Amino acid sequence: MKIKRRNVHFFKVICYFITILVTLFIGAVILSILIKGLPTLKTALLNEETQFSIKMSLYTSSISTLICIAVSIPVAYTITRTDFFLNKICCLIIGLPLVLPYLVLGLCLLIVFSSPLGKMLKEMGFPVVFNKNGIIMAHIIVNLPFCINLMITAFSQVNKRLEFIAGTLGASSFRQFITITLPIAKKSILSTMILTWSRALGEFGATLMLVGCTRMKTETLPTNIYLNISVGNNDMAMASAIILLMISTVMHGLIFLLNHNRVAYNRMEV
Numbered sequence: 001m002k003i004k005r006r007n008v009h010f011f012k013v014i015c016y017f018i019t020i021l022v023t024l025f026i027g028a029v030i031l032s033i034l035i036k037g038l039p040t041l042k043t044a045l046l047n048e049e050t051q052f053s054i055k056m057s058l059y060t061s062s063i064s065t066l067i068c069i070a071v072s073i074p075v076a077y078t079i080t081r082t083d084f085f086l087n088k089i090c091c092l093i094i095g096l097p098l099v100l101p102y103l104v105l106g107l108c109l110l111i112v113f114s115s116p117l118g119k120m121l122k123e124m125g126f127p128v129v130f131n132k133n134g135i136i137m138a139h140i141i142v143n144l145p146f147c148i149n150l151m152i153t154a155f156s157q158v159n160k161r162l163e164f165i166a167g168t169l170g171a172s173s174f175r176q177f178i179t180i181t182l183p184i185a186k187k188s189i190l191s192t193m194i195l196t197w198s199r200a201l202g203e204f205g206a207t208l209m210l211v212g213c214t215r216m217k218t219e220t221l222p223t224n225i226y227l228n229i230s231v232g233n234n235d236m237a238m239a240s241a242i243i244l245l246m247i248s249t250v251m252h253g254l255i256f257l258l259n260h261n262r263v264a265y266n267r268m269e270v
Contacts, residue, residue, distance in 0.1 A: 037238030044239035053224035061200035064139035076151030106209025138206035154188030
């Protein structure tokens, strides 16, 4: 018994040590950005180009997130609640962007929207290549599979028996979804929305490939950091990184609160 207890204690000590080591490593990285960027933060916030990049990031991230959520909900419902014969094939294809480099995804989009389809969209008043619409499309191709996977997890956690009982009482599939599935999964959906928005805010690779990095035109916060680094303006780049870090910290805090409240609620139920 003593040997077993010692082994357990030793295992815990190792786990504590690794946890502290990882925390210190991540903390040191963030601290280095703060030390370098804080002196220039006020200047960056007052800079017209930085303000433009913030507005562009917030706008494109919000639009792309709304589109991802609107598309992910019916797709996740189809995969988790129906016997659609193409479910497995759809899951395989939808998940491919998760394992591809973002630059490759951006290149794929560039090929698609440089084709006659892209020219037709441009003539219809929806230009994509080297346009802010392209930023939204890049966000969607990167985040949609991620969003769908989280939605699938959220809907899978909803007890199907509740929907079955509602069905026996005469509720249609749509009514079951609106009155049972969505309300139960609402916190998971909200967390998915915040995570998707945060990922869109920091997306760079696919955006760079599809729309480039033109100042005051297709400039997002990550692009602003890249442009400042490329001309040797490291202080402004660090200040922009702090702005991105501040926004991401707020989003991370919201997710933490949502998950904490959900865990507390589940414990109360138990």
